[in-house]
Amino acid sequence: xxxxxxxxxxxxxxxxxxxxxxxxxxxxxxxxxxxxxxxxxxxxxxxxxxxxxxxxxxxxxxxxxxxxxxxxxxxxxxxxxxxxxxxxxxxxxxxxxxxxxxxxxxxxxxxxxxxxxxxxxxxxxxxx
Numbered sequence: 285x286x287x288x289x290x291x292x293x294x295x296x297x298x299x300x301x302x303x304x305x306x307x308x309x310x311x312x313x314x315x316x317x318x319x320x321x322x323x324x325x326x327x328x329x330x331x332x333x334x335x336x337x338x339x340x341x342x343x344x345x346x347x348x349x350x351x352x353x354x355x356x357x358x359x360x361x362x363x364x365x366x367x368x369x370x371x372x373x374x375x376x377x378x379x380x381x382x383x384x385x386x387x388x389x390x391x392x393x394x395x396x397x398x399x400x401x402x403x404x405x406x407x408x409x410x411x412x
Contacts, residue, residue, distance in 0.1 A: 288317040288408050291342035293363065293373075293387075295356035302348045302378040309404065317344075319409045336365050344408060345373035349384045349396055360389035374407045 288328075290310070294303045310319045313331055323387040328334075339345060366373045375396045377384045386396055395412070397403055 289343045290319050291339050291345045291348045293359050294348040298352050299350040330374045337393040339365050340369050348378045350378040353387050354385040359387040375412045
């Protein structure tokens with residue numbers, strides 16, 4: 285089975301644990317996707333170009349949304365880069381029991397999907 289390459293966009297300051305959960309799911313035996321840990325941990329002068337290179341090398345961008353995603357500038361930039369590069373993205377609700385918000389760069393029509401294993405496999409496969 286050919287696996288889908290996924291870039292994860294997330295609020296580094298508040299939702300790093302969620303990123304780790306998604307990486308863990310990518311390692312499951314029946315996972316249809318894989319993730320290289322492409323997180324840019326330090327904002328350097330060239331981080332946007334590096335993010336663009338990494339997004340361009342992906343098949344899809346999974347945007348994990350938490351309570352403060354609307355204030356995460358890096359997530360906004362990564363969503364904009366994905367659109368500019370023609371890489372599809374989807375918004376994943378990071379928490380079931382707390383309000384989660386879309387990044388400001390998301391379109392109003394972008395749906396915030398419930399994070400379940402079945403939903404994730406469908407979203408990775410293009411069902412959005």
